[in-house]
Amino acid sequence: MKANDMNRVLYIDLTKKDVRTEERADLFDAYLGGSGVAIKLLDEECPKGADPLSASNPLILAVGPLSALYPSASKTVAMFKSPLTGNLGESHCGGRSAMAIKLAGYGAIVVKGSSDIPVYLAIHGDDVKFKDASSIWGMEAVTVGRVLREVETGAGVRTIIRTGTAGGKMVRYACAVTETYRHFGRLGLGAVMGSKKLKALVISADKSVEIPKDKRKDYKKIYDEIQEVVVKTDAMEKYHDLGTSGKIYDLNKIGGMAYKNLQSARAPEKIAREFSGESIAERYLSRRISCAHCPVGCVHLASLRELYEPGYYFKTTTMPYDNETIYALGFMLGMTKAEDYLRLIDAVDRVGMDAISTGVTLAWATEAYEKGLITKEHTDGLEFTWGDVQVYSKAIDKIVDMPNEFYQNLAQGVERASSVYGGQDYALAFGGNEMPEYHTGIACYVNNLTGARHSHLDSAGYDLDQKLIGKEFSIEEVVEKLLKEEEWRQILSSLVVCFFARKVYTPEVITKALDALGIENWTEEKLEDLGRVIHRAKMDFKFREGFNLSKLRIPKRIFEVPTPHGFLKEEELRKAIALYKDKIGSG
Numbered sequence: 342m343k344a345n346d347m348n349r350v351l352y353i354d355l356t357k358k359d360v361r362t363e364e365r366a367d368l369f370d371a372y373l374g375g376s377g378v379a380i381k382l383l384d385e386e387c388p389k390g391a392d393p394l395s396a397s398n399p400l401i402l403a404v405g406p407l408s409a410l411y412p413s414a415s416k417t418v419a420m421f422k423s424p425l426t427g428n429l430g431e432s433h434c435g436g437r438s439a440m441a442i443k444l445a446g447y448g449a450i451v452v453k454g455s456s457d458i459p460v461y462l463a464i465h466g467d468d469v470k471f472k473d474a475s476s477i478w479g480m481e482a483v484t485v486g487r488v489l490r491e492v493e494t495g496a497g498v499r500t501i502i503r504t505g506t507a508g509g510k511m512v513r514y515a516c517a518v519t520e521t522y523r524h525f526g527r528l529g530l531g532a533v534m535g536s537k538k539l540k541a542l543v544i545s546a547d548k549s550v551e552i553p554k555d556k557r558k559d560y561k562k563i564y565d566e567i568q569e570v571v572v573k574t575d576a577m578e579k580y581h582d583l584g585t586s587g588k589i590y591d592l593n594k595i596g597g598m599a600y601k602n603l604q605s606a607r608a609p610e611k612i613a614r615e616f617s618g619e620s621i622a623e624r625y626l627s628r629r630i631s632c633a634h635c636p637v638g639c640v641h642l643a644s645l646r647e648l649y650e651p652g653y654y655f656k657t658t659t660m661p662y663d664n665e666t667i668y669a670l671g672f673m674l675g676m677t678k679a680e681d682y683l684r685l686i687d688a689v690d691r692v693g694m695d696a697i698s699t700g701v702t703l704a705w706a707t708e709a710y711e712k713g714l715i716t717k718e719h720t721d722g723l724e725f726t727w728g729d730v731q732v733y734s735k736a737i738d739k740i741v742d743m744p745n746e747f748y749q750n751l752a753q754g755v756e757r758a759s760s761v762y763g764g765q766d767y768a769l770a771f772g773g774n775e776m777p778e779y780h781t782g783i784a785c786y787v788n789n790l791t792g793a794r795h796s797h798l799d800s801a802g803y804d805l806d807q808k809l810i811g812k813e814f815s816i817e818e819v820v821e822k823l824l825k826e827e828e829w830r831q832i833l834s835s836l837v838v839c840f841f842a843r844k845v846y847t848p849e850v851i852t853k854a855l856d857a858l859g860i861e862n863w864t865e866e867k868l869e870d871l872g873r874v875i876h877r878a879k880m881d882f883k884f885r886e887g888f889n890l891s892k893l894r895i896p897k898r899i900f901e902v903p904t905p906h907g908f909l910k911e912e913e914l915r916k917a918i919a920l921y922k923d924k925i926g927s928g
Contacts, residue, residue, distance in 0.1 A: 368382070782905060891919075
């Protein structure tokens with residue numbers, strides 16, 4: 342397989358149990374791969390107005406031209422219509438997923454239809470099989486991985502993308518898990534898989550990539566340059582040392598951390614120190630792992646050793662941790678002990694739900710219970726109290742089991758639950774997606790409200806806010822910078838490069854890296870133009886599915902708690918959204 346030949350799209354129809362492959366050079370030549378190709382395939386395959394939990398909603402996985410060939414080009418893009426927001430669903434995941442898909446011989450995989458029985462897909466290169474998953478349908482994601490590792494070939498060169506029990510029950514923010522510790526976390530991919538009765542995809546590599554002979558010296562040169570920057574400079578050092586949790590304490594110190602459902606933007610000092618990256622690493626860090634073809638080791642694993650029977654009978658549980666889970670399952674829920682936060686990570690991972698959405702939804706429920714909007718009759722006897730790990734663990738299981746109408750609504754997210762029971766002023770969802778950790782200023786909320794995925798990673802508004810502390814700036818300047826950043830990130834997510842490596846993969850490096858693979862004639866200007874095209878294609882899909890920038894609900898809570906820049910003003914935030922709308926020319 343040539344490095345510049347990754348144009349094959351694998352189409353799988355679960356209803357008909359049919360498989361076909363098409364060469365789609367038209368897409369890959371124009372849109373590179375990843376997000377660029379995925380949004381075009383989503384537009385082709387998803388009918389307007391499709392129910393996200395119906396057979397007509399496609400599940401698309403796409404990789405890029407740099408995948409499996411350069412350091413930190415290790416992500417896979419999943420795209421679908423989100424059952425949580427009703428419009429664009431896009432999630433990124435590492436592990437072995439990109440390497441396996443690329444070296445199985447595909448640039449993208451499109452899964453359509455819905456099976457009549459539970460199945461998993463075994464994709465071993467060109468050999469694609471539909472296998473009965475009835476016996477593993479009700480299993481947790483970790484157990485599914487253990488089972489499929491035993492029965493499927495390809496150890497070391499495969500990815501196992503699977504759901505937990507939440508996916509099978511179609512919790513709207515159910516995630517998909519790969520390689521135990523990596524996730525397609527946000528916007529409900531697990532629910533889409535559950536609606537299709539698709540428990541897992543096992544994808545294994547059986548091909549290699551050939552660099553063009555006349556480009557091999559160039560390839561080695563640019564590869565070594567990238568590797569040097571990744572491992573021998575400070576460009577990605579922080580992701581290896583403490584990981585993203587390293588910024589937790591400082592973010593809290595400046596008053597940019599949501600605490601107890603954003604009743605405050607700063608947790609008490611004792612709590613902040615308890616949940617700091619340094620403190621968790623000193624007590625619980627057991628090892629670091631990397632995604633395939635990435636030397637960084639940013640995935641930090643904590644081990645919790647607990648006595649479960651008298652007489653020195655211990656169990657040790659290992660779970661991944663990072664800043665977003667510390668925020669959502671720690672700070673937002675008023676936890677006081679790091680070990681209790683780790684227990685909640687394990688509870689969420691066990692059932693396979695997005696940790697951010699779970700934490701924010703439970704935080705709203707706790708405040709609503711506190712204020713009397715919901716009662717023990719709603720909660721099936723649970724008393725929601727800040728910091729109560731046992732209650733929250735039970736609530737997580739009830740969200741999956743849905744024993745009553747209240748938990749059925751919680752399983753649809755905080756936007757839905759607050760529309761039924763009230764408390765929308767403190768229901769922290771933006772465009773239907775639950776709030777990421779940052780309360781840093783106007784930029785983070787423009788990002789959350791207007792970004793294509795309503796994710797902090799769309800345009801890093803939190804980062805811009807912190808850079809602007811103590812400086813004069815205009816709303817126009819904020820909107821312009823956010824839009825430019827989001828457009829450029831479409832190139833990174835089309836290549837597909839991990840956003841942690843965004844400072845490594847500059848326009849100059851990208852053009853050299855592509856050229857060394859025989860993918861020529863890309864310039865910085867052409868890349869920037871393409872980023873704009875891909876971004877608009879995403880927004881057009883959202884608008885097609887009913888998203889409206891002029892009708893965004895903004896929780897009043899964000900105006901009641903000061904940011905590091907002081908109090909936000911709703912009129913300024915609405916002005917920024919209007920400016921954004923004018924700049925993209927629609928919506």
